[in-house]
Amino acid sequence: MRVDLFDFDLPEERIALRPALPRESARLLHVPPEGALEDRHVGDLPSILRAGDVLVFNDTKVIPAxxxxxxxxxxxxxxxxxxxxxxxxxxxxxxxxxxxxxxxxxxxxxxxxxxxxxxxxxxxxxxxxxxxxxxxxxxxxxxxxxxxxxxxxxxGHLPLPPYIASKRPEDEQDRADYQTIYARHEGAVAAPTAGLHFTPALFEAIRATGVTFEYVTLHVGAGTFLPVKADDTSAHKMHQEFGTIDPETAARLAAARDEGRRIVAVGTTSLRVLESAAASGRIEPFHAATDIFITPGYRFRAVDALLTNFHLPRSTLFMLVSAFSGLQRMQDAYAHAIETGYRFYSYGDACLLERPKAET
Structure with missing residues:
Protein backbone atom coordinates (compact mmCIF):
# COMPACT_ATOMS: atom_id res chain seq x y z
CA MET A 1 0.00 0.00 0.00
CA ARG A 2 1.10 3.59 -0.60
CA VAL A 3 2.55 5.11 2.55
CA ASP A 4 0.98 8.50 1.83
CA LEU A 5 -2.44 6.95 2.50
CA PHE A 6 -1.45 7.02 6.18
CA ASP A 7 -0.49 10.68 6.27
CA PHE A 8 -2.41 13.42 8.09
CA ASP A 9 -1.79 16.93 9.35
CA LEU A 10 -1.10 17.23 13.06
CA PRO A 11 -0.77 20.64 14.72
CA GLU A 12 2.38 20.80 16.85
CA GLU A 13 0.42 21.92 19.90
CA ARG A 14 -1.34 18.54 19.97
CA ILE A 15 1.92 16.79 20.99
CA ALA A 16 1.88 16.14 24.74
CA LEU A 17 5.11 16.98 26.58
CA ARG A 18 3.85 15.78 29.97
CA PRO A 19 1.26 13.14 30.90
CA ALA A 20 -2.13 13.90 32.37
CA LEU A 21 -2.24 13.79 36.16
CA PRO A 22 -3.64 11.68 37.64
CA ARG A 23 -2.82 9.22 34.89
CA GLU A 24 -6.35 7.87 34.47
CA SER A 25 -7.68 11.41 33.87
CA ALA A 26 -6.38 11.25 30.29
CA ARG A 27 -9.07 11.46 27.64
CA LEU A 28 -10.22 8.27 25.91
CA LEU A 29 -11.78 8.10 22.46
CA HIS A 30 -13.97 4.99 22.28
CA VAL A 31 -14.07 3.69 18.70
CA PRO A 32 -16.67 0.90 18.37
CA PRO A 33 -16.82 -1.15 15.15
CA GLU A 34 -19.48 1.18 13.77
CA GLY A 35 -21.61 4.10 14.86
CA ALA A 36 -20.72 7.24 16.75
CA LEU A 37 -17.37 7.88 18.38
CA GLU A 38 -17.55 8.40 22.14
CA ASP A 39 -15.51 10.95 24.10
CA ARG A 40 -14.65 9.46 27.48
CA HIS A 41 -11.75 9.29 29.96
CA VAL A 42 -9.38 6.41 30.75
CA GLY A 43 -10.93 6.31 34.22
CA ASP A 44 -14.21 5.23 32.53
CA LEU A 45 -12.72 1.88 31.45
CA PRO A 46 -14.52 -0.06 34.24
CA SER A 47 -17.85 0.94 32.69
CA ILE A 48 -16.74 0.25 29.09
CA LEU A 49 -15.00 -3.12 29.45
CA ARG A 50 -17.08 -6.28 29.86
CA ALA A 51 -17.05 -8.94 32.54
CA GLY A 52 -14.88 -11.78 31.23
CA ASP A 53 -12.59 -9.53 29.18
CA VAL A 54 -8.88 -10.27 29.49
CA LEU A 55 -6.62 -7.21 29.60
CA VAL A 56 -3.12 -8.08 28.36
CA PHE A 57 -0.30 -5.82 29.54
CA ASN A 58 3.31 -5.60 28.35
CA ASP A 59 5.45 -5.75 31.51
CA THR A 60 8.72 -4.66 29.90
CA LYS A 61 10.76 -2.05 31.78
CA VAL A 62 12.46 0.91 30.14
CA ILE A 63 16.23 1.10 30.64
CA PRO A 64 18.41 4.25 30.31
CA ALA A 65 19.36 3.23 26.80
CA GLY A 156 22.73 5.97 30.31
CA HIS A 157 19.93 8.48 29.92
CA LEU A 158 16.22 7.85 29.57
CA PRO A 159 15.46 7.56 25.84
CA LEU A 160 12.55 10.00 25.58
CA PRO A 161 10.88 9.88 22.15
CA PRO A 162 12.41 12.33 19.64
CA TYR A 163 9.24 14.43 19.46
CA ILE A 164 9.57 15.12 23.21
CA ALA A 165 13.37 15.18 23.51
CA SER A 166 13.60 17.81 20.75
CA LYS A 167 11.47 20.19 22.81
CA ARG A 168 12.81 19.74 26.34
CA PRO A 169 15.48 17.76 28.24
CA GLU A 170 14.86 14.63 30.27
CA ASP A 171 14.34 15.25 33.99
CA GLU A 172 13.70 13.31 37.20
CA GLN A 173 9.94 13.45 36.70
CA ASP A 174 10.31 11.48 33.47
CA ARG A 175 11.93 8.58 35.34
CA ALA A 176 8.55 7.97 37.01
CA ASP A 177 6.25 9.23 34.23
CA TYR A 178 7.87 7.13 31.47
CA GLN A 179 7.44 3.77 33.23
CA THR A 180 4.33 1.69 33.79
CA ILE A 181 3.43 0.77 37.37
CA TYR A 182 3.73 -2.94 36.48
CA ALA A 183 7.09 -2.81 34.66
CA ARG A 184 9.34 -5.67 35.79
CA HIS A 185 11.49 -7.12 32.96
CA GLU A 186 14.27 -4.69 31.95
CA GLY A 187 15.08 -4.31 28.29
CA ALA A 188 12.84 -1.73 26.59
CA VAL A 189 14.11 1.40 24.88
CA ALA A 190 10.62 2.91 24.78
CA ALA A 191 7.70 2.60 27.16
CA PRO A 192 4.58 0.65 26.19
CA THR A 193 2.75 3.95 26.43
CA ALA A 194 -0.88 2.79 26.59
CA GLY A 195 0.04 1.28 29.94
CA LEU A 196 1.18 4.63 31.33
CA HIS A 197 -2.47 5.54 32.01
CA PHE A 198 -2.98 2.86 34.67
CA THR A 199 -2.86 3.40 38.44
CA PRO A 200 -3.40 0.98 41.35
CA ALA A 201 -6.85 2.49 41.92
CA LEU A 202 -7.83 1.94 38.28
CA PHE A 203 -6.54 -1.64 38.43
CA GLU A 204 -8.75 -2.30 41.45
CA ALA A 205 -11.82 -0.76 39.82
CA ILE A 206 -11.38 -2.77 36.62
CA ARG A 207 -10.85 -6.05 38.47
CA ALA A 208 -14.07 -5.45 40.42
CA THR A 209 -16.03 -5.62 37.15
CA GLY A 210 -14.93 -9.20 36.42
CA VAL A 211 -12.07 -8.37 34.03
CA THR A 212 -8.90 -10.45 34.41
CA PHE A 213 -5.28 -9.42 33.74
CA GLU A 214 -2.46 -11.21 31.95
CA TYR A 215 1.13 -10.13 31.29
CA VAL A 216 3.36 -10.67 28.26
CA THR A 217 6.73 -9.11 27.44
CA LEU A 218 7.92 -7.28 24.34
CA HIS A 219 11.11 -5.28 24.74
CA VAL A 220 10.26 -2.22 22.67
CA GLY A 221 13.13 -1.14 20.40
CA ALA A 222 14.18 2.26 19.10
CA GLY A 223 12.94 1.16 15.69
CA THR A 224 9.45 2.07 16.88
CA PHE A 225 10.43 5.75 16.38
CA LEU A 226 11.97 5.38 12.93
CA PRO A 227 10.06 7.06 10.10
CA VAL A 228 8.81 5.05 7.15
CA LYS A 229 10.97 6.38 4.30
CA ALA A 230 9.68 4.01 1.62
CA ASP A 231 6.88 5.04 -0.73
CA ASP A 232 5.18 1.66 -0.39
CA THR A 233 4.70 -0.44 2.75
CA SER A 234 6.12 -3.50 0.97
CA ALA A 235 9.54 -1.80 0.87
CA HIS A 236 9.71 -0.95 4.59
CA LYS A 237 11.95 -3.03 6.84
CA MET A 238 10.82 -3.57 10.44
CA HIS A 239 13.48 -3.94 13.14
CA GLN A 240 13.24 -6.95 15.42
CA GLU A 241 12.07 -6.85 19.02
CA PHE A 242 12.27 -9.69 21.52
CA GLY A 243 9.04 -11.04 23.01
CA THR A 244 7.96 -13.66 25.53
CA ILE A 245 4.70 -15.37 26.46
CA ASP A 246 5.17 -18.17 28.96
CA PRO A 247 3.31 -21.49 28.54
CA GLU A 248 0.90 -20.90 31.44
CA THR A 249 -0.13 -17.47 30.16
CA ALA A 250 -0.52 -18.76 26.60
CA ALA A 251 -2.77 -21.58 27.85
CA ARG A 252 -5.01 -19.18 29.78
CA LEU A 253 -5.29 -16.80 26.82
CA ALA A 254 -6.10 -19.62 24.40
CA ALA A 255 -8.75 -20.93 26.81
CA ALA A 256 -10.29 -17.46 27.12
CA ARG A 257 -10.70 -17.25 23.36
CA ASP A 258 -12.20 -20.74 23.27
CA GLU A 259 -14.74 -19.52 25.84
CA GLY A 260 -15.65 -16.51 23.69
CA ARG A 261 -14.05 -13.96 26.01
CA ARG A 262 -12.42 -10.89 24.51
CA ILE A 263 -8.66 -10.40 24.48
CA VAL A 264 -7.99 -6.69 24.99
CA ALA A 265 -4.41 -5.70 24.21
CA VAL A 266 -3.10 -2.77 26.24
CA GLY A 267 -0.89 -1.15 23.63
CA THR A 268 0.38 -2.06 20.18
CA THR A 269 3.36 -3.79 21.79
CA SER A 270 1.11 -6.29 23.57
CA LEU A 271 -0.81 -6.79 20.33
CA ARG A 272 2.35 -7.44 18.32
CA VAL A 273 3.65 -10.17 20.61
CA LEU A 274 0.17 -11.75 20.88
CA GLU A 275 -0.24 -11.84 17.11
CA SER A 276 3.32 -13.16 16.70
CA ALA A 277 2.44 -15.99 19.10
CA ALA A 278 -0.77 -16.81 17.22
CA ALA A 279 0.69 -17.49 13.77
CA SER A 280 -0.92 -20.95 13.86
CA GLY A 281 -4.32 -19.43 14.61
CA ARG A 282 -4.07 -20.14 18.33
CA ILE A 283 -2.05 -18.32 21.00
CA GLU A 284 0.98 -20.45 21.86
CA PRO A 285 4.05 -20.00 24.08
CA PHE A 286 6.51 -17.55 22.52
CA HIS A 287 10.15 -16.72 23.18
CA ALA A 288 11.74 -15.17 20.12
CA ALA A 289 12.46 -12.02 18.15
CA THR A 290 9.64 -10.68 15.99
CA ASP A 291 9.54 -8.19 13.15
CA ILE A 292 5.80 -8.48 12.53
CA PHE A 293 4.51 -5.62 10.34
CA ILE A 294 0.74 -5.20 10.43
CA THR A 295 -0.95 -3.24 7.65
CA PRO A 296 -4.52 -3.21 6.27
CA GLY A 297 -5.46 -6.65 5.00
CA TYR A 298 -3.84 -8.44 7.94
CA ARG A 299 -6.08 -11.11 9.52
CA PHE A 300 -6.03 -10.76 13.30
CA ARG A 301 -5.89 -14.07 15.17
CA ALA A 302 -5.48 -13.12 18.83
CA VAL A 303 -6.81 -9.67 19.71
CA ASP A 304 -10.40 -8.40 19.84
CA ALA A 305 -9.92 -4.89 21.23
CA LEU A 306 -6.97 -2.52 21.54
CA LEU A 307 -6.21 0.30 23.96
CA THR A 308 -3.58 2.55 22.42
CA ASN A 309 -2.37 6.14 22.27
CA PHE A 310 -2.51 8.36 19.19
CA HIS A 311 0.33 7.79 16.75
CA LEU A 312 2.54 9.62 14.26
CA PRO A 313 1.46 10.28 10.67
CA ARG A 314 2.92 7.76 8.19
CA SER A 315 4.06 5.53 11.08
CA THR A 316 3.92 1.75 11.26
CA LEU A 317 1.72 2.13 14.34
CA PHE A 318 -0.90 4.21 12.51
CA MET A 319 -0.80 1.52 9.82
CA LEU A 320 -1.43 -1.08 12.53
CA VAL A 321 -4.49 0.68 13.99
CA SER A 322 -5.78 1.22 10.43
CA ALA A 323 -5.50 -2.53 9.87
CA PHE A 324 -7.34 -3.12 13.14
CA SER A 325 -10.29 -0.76 12.68
CA GLY A 326 -10.14 0.21 9.00
CA LEU A 327 -8.26 3.06 7.35
CA GLN A 328 -11.28 5.30 6.83
CA ARG A 329 -12.52 4.65 10.38
CA MET A 330 -9.14 5.66 11.82
CA GLN A 331 -8.82 8.70 9.56
CA ASP A 332 -12.21 9.84 10.85
CA ALA A 333 -11.27 9.07 14.48
CA TYR A 334 -7.97 10.98 14.23
CA ALA A 335 -9.67 13.94 12.53
CA HIS A 336 -12.14 14.04 15.42
CA ALA A 337 -9.33 13.77 17.97
CA ILE A 338 -7.37 16.64 16.40
CA GLU A 339 -10.46 18.85 16.09
CA THR A 340 -11.56 18.28 19.70
CA GLY A 341 -8.15 18.75 21.34
CA TYR A 342 -6.93 15.23 22.15
CA ARG A 343 -3.23 15.03 23.05
CA PHE A 344 -0.98 12.82 20.90
CA TYR A 345 1.95 10.41 21.30
CA SER A 346 3.68 8.86 24.29
CA TYR A 347 2.38 11.23 27.00
CA GLY A 348 -0.92 11.84 25.26
CA ASP A 349 -4.47 10.57 25.42
CA ALA A 350 -5.77 7.14 24.40
CA CYS A 351 -8.33 5.42 22.24
CA LEU A 352 -10.11 2.09 22.68
CA LEU A 353 -10.64 0.27 19.39
CA GLU A 354 -13.07 -2.63 19.07
CA ARG A 355 -13.33 -5.03 16.15
CA PRO A 356 -16.56 -6.63 14.93
CA LYS A 357 -17.14 -10.03 16.53
CA ALA A 358 -17.63 -11.65 13.15
CA GLU A 359 -14.00 -10.82 12.19
CA THR A 360 -12.31 -12.50 15.15
Whole structure:
Protein backbone atom coordinates (compact mmCIF):
# COMPACT_ATOMS: atom_id res chain seq x y z
CA MET A 1 0.00 0.00 0.00
CA ARG A 2 1.10 3.59 -0.60
CA VAL A 3 2.55 5.11 2.55
CA ASP A 4 0.98 8.50 1.83
CA LEU A 5 -2.44 6.95 2.50
CA PHE A 6 -1.45 7.02 6.18
CA ASP A 7 -0.49 10.68 6.27
CA PHE A 8 -2.41 13.42 8.09
CA ASP A 9 -1.79 16.93 9.35
CA LEU A 10 -1.10 17.23 13.06
CA PRO A 11 -0.77 20.64 14.72
CA GLU A 12 2.38 20.80 16.85
CA GLU A 13 0.42 21.92 19.90
CA ARG A 14 -1.34 18.54 19.97
CA ILE A 15 1.92 16.79 20.99
CA ALA A 16 1.88 16.14 24.74
CA LEU A 17 5.11 16.98 26.58
CA ARG A 18 3.85 15.78 29.97
CA PRO A 19 1.26 13.14 30.90
CA ALA A 20 -2.13 13.90 32.37
CA LEU A 21 -2.24 13.79 36.16
CA PRO A 22 -3.64 11.68 37.64
CA ARG A 23 -2.82 9.22 34.89
CA GLU A 24 -6.35 7.87 34.47
CA SER A 25 -7.68 11.41 33.87
CA ALA A 26 -6.38 11.25 30.29
CA ARG A 27 -9.07 11.46 27.64
CA LEU A 28 -10.22 8.27 25.91
CA LEU A 29 -11.78 8.10 22.46
CA HIS A 30 -13.97 4.99 22.28
CA VAL A 31 -14.07 3.69 18.70
CA PRO A 32 -16.67 0.90 18.37
CA PRO A 33 -16.82 -1.15 15.15
CA GLU A 34 -19.48 1.18 13.77
CA GLY A 35 -21.61 4.10 14.86
CA ALA A 36 -20.72 7.24 16.75
CA LEU A 37 -17.37 7.88 18.38
CA GLU A 38 -17.55 8.40 22.14
CA ASP A 39 -15.51 10.95 24.10
CA ARG A 40 -14.65 9.46 27.48
CA HIS A 41 -11.75 9.29 29.96
CA VAL A 42 -9.38 6.41 30.75
CA GLY A 43 -10.93 6.31 34.22
CA ASP A 44 -14.21 5.23 32.53
CA LEU A 45 -12.72 1.88 31.45
CA PRO A 46 -14.52 -0.06 34.24
CA SER A 47 -17.85 0.94 32.69
CA ILE A 48 -16.74 0.25 29.09
CA LEU A 49 -15.00 -3.12 29.45
CA ARG A 50 -17.08 -6.28 29.86
CA ALA A 51 -17.05 -8.94 32.54
CA GLY A 52 -14.88 -11.78 31.23
CA ASP A 53 -12.59 -9.53 29.18
CA VAL A 54 -8.88 -10.27 29.49
CA LEU A 55 -6.62 -7.21 29.60
CA VAL A 56 -3.12 -8.08 28.36
CA PHE A 57 -0.30 -5.82 29.54
CA ASN A 58 3.31 -5.60 28.35
CA ASP A 59 5.45 -5.75 31.51
CA THR A 60 8.72 -4.66 29.90
CA LYS A 61 10.76 -2.05 31.78
CA VAL A 62 12.46 0.91 30.14
CA ILE A 63 16.23 1.10 30.64
CA PRO A 64 18.41 4.25 30.31
CA ALA A 65 19.36 3.23 26.80
CA UNK A 66 20.69 6.51 25.38
CA UNK A 67 24.48 6.72 25.75
CA UNK A 68 26.78 9.65 24.94
CA UNK A 69 30.46 9.13 24.30
CA UNK A 70 33.53 9.45 22.14
CA UNK A 71 34.86 7.33 19.32
CA UNK A 72 38.60 6.95 19.73
CA UNK A 73 41.07 5.60 17.19
CA UNK A 74 44.49 4.56 18.36
CA UNK A 75 47.79 5.59 16.78
CA UNK A 76 46.74 9.10 15.73
CA UNK A 77 48.13 12.44 16.98
CA UNK A 78 46.57 14.03 20.06
CA UNK A 79 43.11 15.42 19.32
CA UNK A 80 42.67 13.39 16.16
CA UNK A 81 40.63 10.23 15.81
CA UNK A 82 38.04 11.46 18.33
CA UNK A 83 34.37 12.05 17.47
CA UNK A 84 31.30 12.63 19.61
CA UNK A 85 28.83 9.72 19.30
CA UNK A 86 25.31 9.14 20.59
CA UNK A 87 24.09 5.53 20.80
CA UNK A 88 20.56 4.33 21.43
CA UNK A 89 20.49 0.67 22.42
CA UNK A 90 17.52 -1.16 20.92
CA UNK A 91 17.92 -4.94 21.18
CA UNK A 92 20.12 -7.11 23.39
CA UNK A 93 21.83 -9.95 21.53
CA UNK A 94 23.55 -11.71 24.44
CA UNK A 95 25.21 -10.96 27.78
CA UNK A 96 27.67 -8.45 26.33
CA UNK A 97 26.32 -7.31 22.96
CA UNK A 98 23.57 -4.90 21.93
CA UNK A 99 22.27 -3.67 18.62
CA UNK A 100 22.20 0.13 18.67
CA UNK A 101 21.50 3.11 16.45
CA UNK A 102 24.49 5.47 16.32
CA UNK A 103 24.56 9.17 15.44
CA UNK A 104 26.42 10.25 13.40
CA UNK A 105 26.89 6.72 12.10
CA UNK A 106 29.20 7.82 9.27
CA UNK A 107 31.90 8.61 11.84
CA UNK A 108 32.08 5.00 13.02
CA UNK A 109 33.77 1.99 11.44
CA UNK A 110 34.03 -1.65 12.44
CA UNK A 111 36.76 -2.08 15.04
CA UNK A 112 36.35 1.40 16.52
CA UNK A 113 36.30 1.78 20.30
CA UNK A 114 33.71 4.05 21.93
CA UNK A 115 33.94 5.35 25.51
CA UNK A 116 30.58 6.37 26.94
CA UNK A 117 30.50 8.86 29.82
CA UNK A 118 28.03 9.33 32.67
CA UNK A 119 27.36 12.58 34.49
CA UNK A 120 28.79 11.05 37.67
CA UNK A 121 32.20 10.37 36.12
CA UNK A 122 31.48 6.72 35.29
CA UNK A 123 32.49 5.27 31.92
CA UNK A 124 31.57 2.29 29.76
CA UNK A 125 33.58 1.04 26.79
CA UNK A 126 32.40 -0.81 23.70
CA UNK A 127 33.83 -1.94 20.39
CA UNK A 128 32.00 -1.64 17.08
CA UNK A 129 31.60 -5.24 15.97
CA UNK A 130 29.44 -4.77 12.89
CA UNK A 131 27.79 -1.95 10.97
CA UNK A 132 24.36 -2.36 9.37
CA UNK A 133 21.99 -0.12 7.46
CA UNK A 134 20.42 3.11 8.67
CA UNK A 135 22.93 3.68 11.44
CA UNK A 136 22.28 0.30 13.09
CA UNK A 137 25.42 -1.11 14.70
CA UNK A 138 26.38 -4.09 16.85
CA UNK A 139 28.30 -3.04 19.97
CA UNK A 140 30.36 -5.47 22.03
CA UNK A 141 30.82 -4.03 25.51
CA UNK A 142 33.89 -4.66 27.65
CA UNK A 143 31.75 -6.02 30.47
CA UNK A 144 28.74 -8.31 30.38
CA UNK A 145 25.74 -9.68 32.24
CA UNK A 146 24.74 -7.93 35.48
CA UNK A 147 27.93 -5.82 35.36
CA UNK A 148 26.86 -4.40 32.01
CA UNK A 149 23.33 -3.75 33.25
CA UNK A 150 24.72 -1.81 36.22
CA UNK A 151 27.08 0.18 33.99
CA UNK A 152 24.30 1.13 31.58
CA UNK A 153 22.19 2.29 34.54
CA UNK A 154 25.03 4.60 35.63
CA UNK A 155 26.00 5.95 32.23
CA GLY A 156 22.73 5.97 30.31
CA HIS A 157 19.93 8.48 29.92
CA LEU A 158 16.22 7.85 29.57
CA PRO A 159 15.46 7.56 25.84
CA LEU A 160 12.55 10.00 25.58
CA PRO A 161 10.88 9.88 22.15
CA PRO A 162 12.41 12.33 19.64
CA TYR A 163 9.24 14.43 19.46
CA ILE A 164 9.57 15.12 23.21
CA ALA A 165 13.37 15.18 23.51
CA SER A 166 13.60 17.81 20.75
CA LYS A 167 11.47 20.19 22.81
CA ARG A 168 12.81 19.74 26.34
CA PRO A 169 15.48 17.76 28.24
CA GLU A 170 14.86 14.63 30.27
CA ASP A 171 14.34 15.25 33.99
CA GLU A 172 13.70 13.31 37.20
CA GLN A 173 9.94 13.45 36.70
CA ASP A 174 10.31 11.48 33.47
CA ARG A 175 11.93 8.58 35.34
CA ALA A 176 8.55 7.97 37.01
CA ASP A 177 6.25 9.23 34.23
CA TYR A 178 7.87 7.13 31.47
CA GLN A 179 7.44 3.77 33.23
CA THR A 180 4.33 1.69 33.79
CA ILE A 181 3.43 0.77 37.37
CA TYR A 182 3.73 -2.94 36.48
CA ALA A 183 7.09 -2.81 34.66
CA ARG A 184 9.34 -5.67 35.79
CA HIS A 185 11.49 -7.12 32.96
CA GLU A 186 14.27 -4.69 31.95
CA GLY A 187 15.08 -4.31 28.29
CA ALA A 188 12.84 -1.73 26.59
CA VAL A 189 14.11 1.40 24.88
CA ALA A 190 10.62 2.91 24.78
CA ALA A 191 7.70 2.60 27.16
CA PRO A 192 4.58 0.65 26.19
CA THR A 193 2.75 3.95 26.43
CA ALA A 194 -0.88 2.79 26.59
CA GLY A 195 0.04 1.28 29.94
CA LEU A 196 1.18 4.63 31.33
CA HIS A 197 -2.47 5.54 32.01
CA PHE A 198 -2.98 2.86 34.67
CA THR A 199 -2.86 3.40 38.44
CA PRO A 200 -3.40 0.98 41.35
CA ALA A 201 -6.85 2.49 41.92
CA LEU A 202 -7.83 1.94 38.28
CA PHE A 203 -6.54 -1.64 38.43
CA GLU A 204 -8.75 -2.30 41.45
CA ALA A 205 -11.82 -0.76 39.82
CA ILE A 206 -11.38 -2.77 36.62
CA ARG A 207 -10.85 -6.05 38.47
CA ALA A 208 -14.07 -5.45 40.42
CA THR A 209 -16.03 -5.62 37.15
CA GLY A 210 -14.93 -9.20 36.42
CA VAL A 211 -12.07 -8.37 34.03
CA THR A 212 -8.90 -10.45 34.41
CA PHE A 213 -5.28 -9.42 33.74
CA GLU A 214 -2.46 -11.21 31.95
CA TYR A 215 1.13 -10.13 31.29
CA VAL A 216 3.36 -10.67 28.26
CA THR A 217 6.73 -9.11 27.44
CA LEU A 218 7.92 -7.28 24.34
CA HIS A 219 11.11 -5.28 24.74
CA VAL A 220 10.26 -2.22 22.67
CA GLY A 221 13.13 -1.14 20.40
CA ALA A 222 14.18 2.26 19.10
CA GLY A 223 12.94 1.16 15.69
CA THR A 224 9.45 2.07 16.88
CA PHE A 225 10.43 5.75 16.38
CA LEU A 226 11.97 5.38 12.93
CA PRO A 227 10.06 7.06 10.10
CA VAL A 228 8.81 5.05 7.15
CA LYS A 229 10.97 6.38 4.30
CA ALA A 230 9.68 4.01 1.62
CA ASP A 231 6.88 5.04 -0.73
CA ASP A 232 5.18 1.66 -0.39
CA THR A 233 4.70 -0.44 2.75
CA SER A 234 6.12 -3.50 0.97
CA ALA A 235 9.54 -1.80 0.87
CA HIS A 236 9.71 -0.95 4.59
CA LYS A 237 11.95 -3.03 6.84
CA MET A 238 10.82 -3.57 10.44
CA HIS A 239 13.48 -3.94 13.14
CA GLN A 240 13.24 -6.95 15.42
CA GLU A 241 12.07 -6.85 19.02
CA PHE A 242 12.27 -9.69 21.52
CA GLY A 243 9.04 -11.04 23.01
CA THR A 244 7.96 -13.66 25.53
CA ILE A 245 4.70 -15.37 26.46
CA ASP A 246 5.17 -18.17 28.96
CA PRO A 247 3.31 -21.49 28.54
CA GLU A 248 0.90 -20.90 31.44
CA THR A 249 -0.13 -17.47 30.16
CA ALA A 250 -0.52 -18.76 26.60
CA ALA A 251 -2.77 -21.58 27.85
CA ARG A 252 -5.01 -19.18 29.78
CA LEU A 253 -5.29 -16.80 26.82
CA ALA A 254 -6.10 -19.62 24.40
CA ALA A 255 -8.75 -20.93 26.81
CA ALA A 256 -10.29 -17.46 27.12
CA ARG A 257 -10.70 -17.25 23.36
CA ASP A 258 -12.20 -20.74 23.27
CA GLU A 259 -14.74 -19.52 25.84
CA GLY A 260 -15.65 -16.51 23.69
CA ARG A 261 -14.05 -13.96 26.01
CA ARG A 262 -12.42 -10.89 24.51
CA ILE A 263 -8.66 -10.40 24.48
CA VAL A 264 -7.99 -6.69 24.99
CA ALA A 265 -4.41 -5.70 24.21
CA VAL A 266 -3.10 -2.77 26.24
CA GLY A 267 -0.89 -1.15 23.63
CA THR A 268 0.38 -2.06 20.18
CA THR A 269 3.36 -3.79 21.79
CA SER A 270 1.11 -6.29 23.57
CA LEU A 271 -0.81 -6.79 20.33
CA ARG A 272 2.35 -7.44 18.32
CA VAL A 273 3.65 -10.17 20.61
CA LEU A 274 0.17 -11.75 20.88
CA GLU A 275 -0.24 -11.84 17.11
CA SER A 276 3.32 -13.16 16.70
CA ALA A 277 2.44 -15.99 19.10
CA ALA A 278 -0.77 -16.81 17.22
CA ALA A 279 0.69 -17.49 13.77
CA SER A 280 -0.92 -20.95 13.86
CA GLY A 281 -4.32 -19.43 14.61
CA ARG A 282 -4.07 -20.14 18.33
CA ILE A 283 -2.05 -18.32 21.00
CA GLU A 284 0.98 -20.45 21.86
CA PRO A 285 4.05 -20.00 24.08
CA PHE A 286 6.51 -17.55 22.52
CA HIS A 287 10.15 -16.72 23.18
CA ALA A 288 11.74 -15.17 20.12
CA ALA A 289 12.46 -12.02 18.15
CA THR A 290 9.64 -10.68 15.99
CA ASP A 291 9.54 -8.19 13.15
CA ILE A 292 5.80 -8.48 12.53
CA PHE A 293 4.51 -5.62 10.34
CA ILE A 294 0.74 -5.20 10.43
CA THR A 295 -0.95 -3.24 7.65
CA PRO A 296 -4.52 -3.21 6.27
CA GLY A 297 -5.46 -6.65 5.00
CA TYR A 298 -3.84 -8.44 7.94
CA ARG A 299 -6.08 -11.11 9.52
CA PHE A 300 -6.03 -10.76 13.30
CA ARG A 301 -5.89 -14.07 15.17
CA ALA A 302 -5.48 -13.12 18.83
CA VAL A 303 -6.81 -9.67 19.71
CA ASP A 304 -10.40 -8.40 19.84
CA ALA A 305 -9.92 -4.89 21.23
CA LEU A 306 -6.97 -2.52 21.54
CA LEU A 307 -6.21 0.30 23.96
CA THR A 308 -3.58 2.55 22.42
CA ASN A 309 -2.37 6.14 22.27
CA PHE A 310 -2.51 8.36 19.19
CA HIS A 311 0.33 7.79 16.75
CA LEU A 312 2.54 9.62 14.26
CA PRO A 313 1.46 10.28 10.67
CA ARG A 314 2.92 7.76 8.19
CA SER A 315 4.06 5.53 11.08
CA THR A 316 3.92 1.75 11.26
CA LEU A 317 1.72 2.13 14.34
CA PHE A 318 -0.90 4.21 12.51
CA MET A 319 -0.80 1.52 9.82
CA LEU A 320 -1.43 -1.08 12.53
CA VAL A 321 -4.49 0.68 13.99
CA SER A 322 -5.78 1.22 10.43
CA ALA A 323 -5.50 -2.53 9.87
CA PHE A 324 -7.34 -3.12 13.14
CA SER A 325 -10.29 -0.76 12.68
CA GLY A 326 -10.14 0.21 9.00
CA LEU A 327 -8.26 3.06 7.35
CA GLN A 328 -11.28 5.30 6.83
CA ARG A 329 -12.52 4.65 10.38
CA MET A 330 -9.14 5.66 11.82
CA GLN A 331 -8.82 8.70 9.56
CA ASP A 332 -12.21 9.84 10.85
CA ALA A 333 -11.27 9.07 14.48
CA TYR A 334 -7.97 10.98 14.23
CA ALA A 335 -9.67 13.94 12.53
CA HIS A 336 -12.14 14.04 15.42
CA ALA A 337 -9.33 13.77 17.97
CA ILE A 338 -7.37 16.64 16.40
CA GLU A 339 -10.46 18.85 16.09
CA THR A 340 -11.56 18.28 19.70
CA GLY A 341 -8.15 18.75 21.34
CA TYR A 342 -6.93 15.23 22.15
CA ARG A 343 -3.23 15.03 23.05
CA PHE A 344 -0.98 12.82 20.90
CA TYR A 345 1.95 10.41 21.30
CA SER A 346 3.68 8.86 24.29
CA TYR A 347 2.38 11.23 27.00
CA GLY A 348 -0.92 11.84 25.26
CA ASP A 349 -4.47 10.57 25.42
CA ALA A 350 -5.77 7.14 24.40
CA CYS A 351 -8.33 5.42 22.24
CA LEU A 352 -10.11 2.09 22.68
CA LEU A 353 -10.64 0.27 19.39
CA GLU A 354 -13.07 -2.63 19.07
CA ARG A 355 -13.33 -5.03 16.15
CA PRO A 356 -16.56 -6.63 14.93
CA LYS A 357 -17.14 -10.03 16.53
CA ALA A 358 -17.63 -11.65 13.15
CA GLU A 359 -14.00 -10.82 12.19
CA THR A 360 -12.31 -12.50 15.15
Missing amino acids: RLNGERRREGLPEGQGVAQIEATLHMRLDAGRWKAFLRPAKRVSEGDRIIFHGENGSTLAANVEERGEGGETTLRFECSGPDLDAAIALV
